[in-house]
Amino acid sequence: MDGTVSARSGGRRPNWWKPRERPVPPAGYPEMIEAMRLLQDRITAAVPDAAMVAEVTRGLTAIADRLEPTARDEWSQLAGSLREVPGRGSALLPVVEILSENETTLRGRVRFSRFHLGGNGAAHGGTIPLMFDDILGRLANSGGRPVARTAYLHVNYRSITPIDRDLRVEIRFDREEGRKRLLRGELRDGDVLCADCEGLFVELRPGQP
């Protein structure tokens, strides 16, 4: 158990999560993840012949085998832990470029790509909550607050969310009641509201994973 104390709580609430040093990625790491995203888009769009399928499979397997000896545990991995890098260095996440953020509001630009396609030019319905959950979680856990996890995330799909377009996303902290933090978010394509959401985050008690 760790005795780290939240700055925001004035030293009253203990946070059991072990503080992690900001990992420093090697030169070119964000570009490698960007190349991975490009690969995901190209594979999604591709209709290769059997020879190319075999060639790509051999190439990808060779790269996976080269990376395997460098694997570390969750607490040391780089992917997903690079706060300053758009998309946190995670190829899973739709990349939100943060334009401004403070303890109560976050504004960003997001572009869903071919990898995120659901159908007929619209992003897959599961990728939108994925994007919301990540940045709601970022804001919910900002400002030295002790760690909280998503208890629920309610998403309303108001109109289709197009891929390959820059969209705006805005998240705000609505209220905090004891361990509960309520946040709301909106995703817009110009003036068109694509989706909005409400998320409840609950602060973890000591020992909660």
Ligand SMILES: CCCCCCCC(=O)SCCNC(=O)CCNC(=O)[C@H](O)C(C)(C)COP(=O)(O)OP(=O)(O)OC[C@H]1O[C@@H](n2cnc3c(N)ncnc32)[C@H](O)[C@@H]1OP(=O)(O)O
């Ligand atoms: C790196 C760390 C995190 C970064 C966050 C990134 C966001 C994430 O994706 S987290 C992953 C997805 N979320 C999860 O896996 C969470 C799984 N669930 C849990 O761990 C637990 O259910 C947890 C922690 C949310 C709440 O459990 P617990 O601490 O036992 O809550 P509990 O004491 O019962 O309830 C606390 C309050 O929240 C309310 N509450 C809890 N869950 C809900 C819910 N689903 N809906 C409405 N209210 C709820 C309770 O009613 C209670 O309210 P009140 O105090 O007014 O009576």
